[in-house]
Amino acid sequence: MxxxxxxxxxxxxxxxxxxxxxxxxxxxxxxxxxxxxxxxxxxxxxxRVMFQGFTGKQATADATESIAWGTNIVGGVKPGWTGEHLGRPVLLTVREAVEQLKPxxxxxxxxxxxxxxxxxxxxxxxxxxxxxxxxxxxxxxxxxxxxxxxxxxxxxxxxxxxxxxxxxxxxxxxxxxxxxxxxxxxxxxxxxxxxxxxxxxxxxxxxxxxxxxxxxxxxxxxxxxxxxxxxxxxxxxxxxxxxxxxxxxxxxxxxxxxxxxxxxxxxxxxxxxxxxxxxxxxxxxxxxxxxxxxxxxxxxxxxxxxxxxxxxxxxxxxxxxxxxxxxxxxxxxxxxxxxxxxxxxxxxxxxxxxxxxxxFHGFAIGKPRPSGHYQPPTRCSQQQRRHIHLAEDKCMDLLRAAGQVNCGTYSGHGTRGLLAIGINRSTRSPCIIAAPAIHEGELLTPNVRHFPFDFQRGPDQLASERVASHLQLGGSKGSAVDSLRQAIASLFAIFFNKEAYLMTTHIVERLGAIKIVAAQFSFDDAAFRSAGRQRDLHMLAAGSSGDQPDAAAENSGIAYIRLPGDGFIGTLANGAGLAMNTVDALAEAGGKAANFLDTGGKATSETVKESFRVILQDQRVRVVFVNIFGGLTLGDMIAREVIMAFQELSLDIPVVVRIRGTNENEGEKLIAESGLPLFAFDDFEEAAAKAIEPSHA
Structure with missing residues (x-):
C-alpha cells in the first residue's frame, strides 16, 4: 500500500x-x-498557477479538474475581458496577472x-x-x-x-x-x-x-x-x-x-x-x-x-x-x-x-531487438505527415531565385558531399549539416557534423569556414569557400523566409567552385495550417500528397503510415508514442505490423471507424489489433466505438482489443458480451499472442 x-x-x-x-x-x-x-x-x-486562455472550453474543463484535485489555481487572463471565472479573477494581460496574482x-x-x-x-x-x-x-x-x-x-x-x-x-x-x-x-x-x-x-x-x-x-x-x-x-x-x-x-x-x-x-x-x-x-x-x-x-x-x-x-x-x-x-x-x-x-x-x-539483462522485460521484417530505405524520399515536400526541380528553382547558386545535374565527376540546413535539437537552434562524402544514401552517411548558428543572425563567416574545412574543399584559393558561403546564404534565405525544417543538398566541387547537384526541401506545414502562412508552398506542392490511405487518414486527423514488407496485423492506438510502441512490441512478440496508426490522444467513434476503414484498405491485413490506454479516453467508450465500427463496416476478420486504464473492466465486459468475433484483454502479451495467431493458421 x-x-x-x-x-x-x-x-x-x-x-x-x-x-x-x-x-x-x-x-x-x-x-x-x-x-x-x-x-x-x-x-x-x-x-500558484494561472491560465492564459482561462475561459476557453478545454482550459475550463482542465482547470475545474485540477482545482478539485488540489491545484492552487489563482486566476487567469483573457484579452479584452475582465471579471471572474470558476470563482477566480480574470485579467486583461499577463503583466497585470503577475502583479496582482503573483503566480x-x-x-x-x-x-x-x-x-x-x-x-x-x-x-x-x-x-x-x-x-x-x-x-x-x-x-x-x-x-x-x-x-x-x-x-x-x-x-x-x-x-x-x-x-x-x-x-x-x-x-x-x-x-x-x-x-x-x-x-x-x-x-x-x-x-x-x-x-x-x-x-x-x-x-x-x-x-x-x-x-x-x-x-x-x-x-x-x-x-x-x-x-x-x-x-x-x-x-x-x-x-x-x-x-x-x-x-x-x-x-x-x-x-x-x-x-x-x-x-x-x-x-x-x-x-x-x-x-x-x-x-x-x-x-x-x-x-x-x-x-x-x-x-x-x-x-x-x-x-x-x-x-x-x-x-x-x-x-x-x-x-x-x-x-x-x-x-x-x-x-x-x-x-x-x-x-x-x-x-x-x-x-x-x-x-x-x-x-x-x-x-536484469536476462530478466524477461523485453529488450528491443531487430524485428527482421522491416529494412529502412536509404533515402528520406517518402511523404511525411504535417510537412511539405517539393519536387527536386522546384527546389532548384527556389535556389536559383534566392541567389547566385550553381545548380544542375550530377555529371558523375567529383565526390558528392552533403550540405544541409536543419535543426539542432540539443542547442534548440538551426544548424548547418555537412559531410565530405555521401555513402549509401544521405541518412546513412558517416562523418556528419552539425554547426549550430543563431536563428536571428543566421550563419556567419566563421561557420562557413568551419564547414568548408570539414568538407575538405580544395580548388583555387578562396573561390570554393566563397561559393560555399553563397550556397549557405541562399539555403538560409529559403529556410528563414519559407519556414523550412530541413533542406538537404548534394554538392560537388568543380573547377574550384561548389555546384549543387541534388536538392530535397521540407517545410513546416503548421505554418500554413495553424497560422495561414506560406500558402504559395502549398500551391507548389499540389499533386504530391502521397497515397490515398494517407490522405484520407490525414483529413480525419489520423496519423497513418503503411509499413513495407509482409506485415499482416493492422494496428490502431490512441497516441503517437503508444502507436510506435505497439508496432515495436508486436515485432518482439513475433508479429508483423502492417501499419502505424495514431487516432490522437482522444479516440472518438468517428476516428475509430475511419481508422478501421483506412487499415482495411491494406489487403495484407488479416487481423486488427486495437491498443488503447484509457487515460483521456474511457475504456468502455472505446469498446462501444469498436463494436459500432465492427458492425457498420461488416468486418470479416478478427479484432483483438487491448484496453488498459480507466473503466478497463467495463470495456472488456462489453466486448465479451457483444457476440462478435472480438477478443478483449488487459494484458499486452496475451493480446499480442492472440493477434499473432493468424500467422500460424
Missing amino acids: VRASTPVRVHRSVRRHVRCCRAFSAAAPGHDSYVDTLPNLRIGRHT HATAIYVSAHHAAAAIEEAIEAGVPLIVAVAEHVPLHDMLRIHSILQTQSKSRLVGPNSPGIISAVGRCRIGFQPLPCFVPGWIGIIAKSGTLSYETVASTTRAGLGQSLCIGVGGDILPGTDLREALSVLEDDPDTDATALIGEIGGTGEMDAAAWIKDYRPRAKLPKPIVGLVAGVNEARGRIMGHAGAFTAVGEPDARTKIAALEDAGVTMVNHPAKFGGVLKAILGGETSHTRRDTVGSWVGDRLGGTQRRQ
Whole structure:
C-alpha cells in the first residue's frame, strides 16, 4: 500500500516548500543562463498557477479538474475581458496577472498560432514556469521563442505539444494528464510521449509505488525542457527514489540523457535507479511517426542506437510501459520508503551484484531487438505527415531565385558531399549539416557534423569556414569557400523566409567552385495550417500528397503510415508514442505490423471507424489489433466505438482489443458480451499472442 502522507513526508514537504519558494523568486544578480531556471520545475502545493486562455472550453474543463484535485489555481487572463471565472479573477494581460496574482506558473491554453505570442508575453512578464500544451505550433515561431529564452534566467518552458507537468505528491497539475491514474509516491517520470507516460503512471500505481514529479517534455521538435534537463531536476528531488525515462525517435535527447546518466552514476553517493523505454525501433524511416518531432533526420541516431547508449549508461530498458512498475519494484526490492535509502548503504540492485543493467539483462522485460521484417530505405524520399515536400526541380528553382547558386545535374565527376540546413535539437537552434562524402544514401552517411548558428543572425563567416574545412574543399584559393558561403546564404534565405525544417543538398566541387547537384526541401506545414502562412508552398506542392490511405487518414486527423514488407496485423492506438510502441512490441512478440496508426490522444467513434476503414484498405491485413490506454479516453467508450465500427463496416476478420486504464473492466465486459468475433484483454502479451495467431493458421 502506498503511504500518501506520513510524518516523515509532511516534514520533508515543508522543507521542500521553502526551497521551492526560493527557486521561484527572481534570479540572483549575475545569473544570465536559461539553465538557472531548472529549479522552477519543482512544483507542489505551494505553486500558484494561472491560465492564459482561462475561459476557453478545454482550459475550463482542465482547470475545474485540477482545482478539485488540489491545484492552487489563482486566476487567469483573457484579452479584452475582465471579471471572474470558476470563482477566480480574470485579467486583461499577463503583466497585470503577475502583479496582482503573483503566480509561480502559467498554463497556456490558446490555439497553436497564438501560442508563441502567449509564451513571449509570459517571458516578458517574468513568469517562472510556462507550460504550453498546444500541438502544431509553427516551428519557426518556436525557434524565435528559444532565441529569447536563451538570453534570460527567469522563465522556464515546458512544451509545446506536451501534456504538461504534474506533482502527485504536491497535488499540482499544470496540463491535462488523466488524474485517476496518479497516486502520491516515489517514482519520477520523464516522457516525450503522453500516452506512454500515462500507462507508466498506471503501471507504477498498480505496483504500489506511486509517482512523485512527472514532466512531459512533449513530442515537439524543439521542446522547452529536454530529457537531460528533467533528469537533473529529479536528481535532487527528495520525493523521487527512482525514475522512468520514456524516449522515442527524433533528435539526440536520449543520447544527451545517456551522457548525463553516465556522469551522474559515479559522482552520486547513492545513484537513483533509472528504467527506460525508447519507442520507434521499427520506425518507417523518412516518415513523421505522429508527433511533430518523431522522425530521424540526417545525422541523428535511431532508436536502437539510443537504447544501446542508455544501456551502456546503466539504464534498465523495457519494451513496454506496462512493465515499468514491476521492474522498478524489483530494483527497489519492494520497499517504497525514503527511510530505506537513508539507512541502507546501497540499492537492492547493487546488493544483488553488478549494475542494475547487468542484473536484469536476462530478466524477461523485453529488450528491443531487430524485428527482421522491416529494412529502412536509404533515402528520406517518402511523404511525411504535417510537412511539405517539393519536387527536386522546384527546389532548384527556389535556389536559383534566392541567389547566385550553381545548380544542375550530377555529371558523375567529383565526390558528392552533403550540405544541409536543419535543426539542432540539443542547442534548440538551426544548424548547418555537412559531410565530405555521401555513402549509401544521405541518412546513412558517416562523418556528419552539425554547426549550430543563431536563428536571428543566421550563419556567419566563421561557420562557413568551419564547414568548408570539414568538407575538405580544395580548388583555387578562396573561390570554393566563397561559393560555399553563397550556397549557405541562399539555403538560409529559403529556410528563414519559407519556414523550412530541413533542406538537404548534394554538392560537388568543380573547377574550384561548389555546384549543387541534388536538392530535397521540407517545410513546416503548421505554418500554413495553424497560422495561414506560406500558402504559395502549398500551391507548389499540389499533386504530391502521397497515397490515398494517407490522405484520407490525414483529413480525419489520423496519423497513418503503411509499413513495407509482409506485415499482416493492422494496428490502431490512441497516441503517437503508444502507436510506435505497439508496432515495436508486436515485432518482439513475433508479429508483423502492417501499419502505424495514431487516432490522437482522444479516440472518438468517428476516428475509430475511419481508422478501421483506412487499415482495411491494406489487403495484407488479416487481423486488427486495437491498443488503447484509457487515460483521456474511457475504456468502455472505446469498446462501444469498436463494436459500432465492427458492425457498420461488416468486418470479416478478427479484432483483438487491448484496453488498459480507466473503466478497463467495463470495456472488456462489453466486448465479451457483444457476440462478435472480438477478443478483449488487459494484458499486452496475451493480446499480442492472440493477434499473432493468424500467422500460424
